[in-house]
Amino acid sequence: MRRILEFAARKISDFRFVQGRNNILDCTSVVGLGSIVTGSHFGYLSGCNRNCEIDLAWIGNYTEIASNVRIGPRNHSFSNFTITDFVYMNREHVYGKKGEYVNRIGHDVWIGANAIILTGVEIGNGAVVAAGSIVPKSVPPYAIVGGNPARFIKWRFPKEVQAKLEETQWFLLKKEDVLLRREELERIVGFDRGGFMTHYMD
Incomplete structure (x- = not known):
């Protein structure tokens, strides 16, 4: 500690x-x-x-x-x-x-x-x-x-993904609200959380 x-x-x-x-x-x-x-x-x-x-x-x-x-x-x-x-x-x-x-x-x-x-x-x-x-x-x-x-x-990101992200206006939210929508936002950009973690742990 x-x-x-x-x-x-x-x-x-x-x-x-x-x-x-x-x-x-x-x-x-x-x-x-x-x-x-x-x-x-x-x-x-x-x-x-x-x-x-x-x-x-x-x-x-x-x-x-x-x-x-x-x-x-x-x-x-x-x-x-x-x-x-x-x-x-x-x-x-x-x-x-x-x-x-x-x-x-x-x-x-x-x-x-x-x-x-x-x-x-x-x-x-x-x-x-x-x-x-x-x-x-x-x-x-x-x-x-x-x-x-x-x-x-x-x-x-591709143009269509950019448009979807801008539509959410997630960057105007506080972090607590962003975390509540994290999975939705990661789906929009096709983010592979498992793959990301594996890449940086190998």
């Missing part, structure tokens, strides 16, 4: 709320140690791991962001006469339109470690961004993308 408590204490110490300001965080949101989150919204059971920098992003429910991810919005303009930013007296190079979210990350999204999501990019529900990707363009729902620049790899 003591070893379990020590392990739990170590895991809890990995997380802190929150360097940054003007955030809206659900009480279930977790932000990893060393992460800086500014002007952003985290939905239900969403979070990021260590050393992320997230600015002016709206993040939906059940979304997981791995370590060292960067999400907008600051950028340098190379179309102006200078790259340096002292000429932007209103900090428009940093924040765009005041009070708006610059990046939107949907529900049930996975963003792998060391990914960079550039300014203005939207990532649809259920999408997956591979580790190390640089994402300059918006990602459609349920797409898996990767690379530099990130390119479409495949759909996470």
Whole structure:
């Protein structure tokens, strides 16, 4: 029992709320140690791991962001006469339109470690961004993308399955209600729980 408590204490110490300001965080949101989150919204059971920098992003429910991810919005303009930013007296190079979210990350999204999501990019529900990707363009729902620049790899589910999942709106439910519908939702996507467990235990 003591070893379990020590392990739990170590895991809890990995997380802190929150360097940054003007955030809206659900009480279930977790932000990893060393992460800086500014002007952003985290939905239900969403979070990021260590050393992320997230600015002016709206993040939906059940979304997981791995370590060292960067999400907008600051950028340098190379179309102006200078790259340096002292000429932007209103900090428009940093924040765009005041009070708006610059990046939107949907529900049930996975963003792998060391990914960079550039300014203005939207990532649809259920999408997956591979580790190390640089994402300059918006990602459609349920797409898996990767690379530099990130390119479409495949759909996470066929289009008809995507439609059925969206119809359920399961990602707007609390986890207790999701668990009550787990078997129904797993049938929709054809998930083989037994096969999954066997794969990871072999």
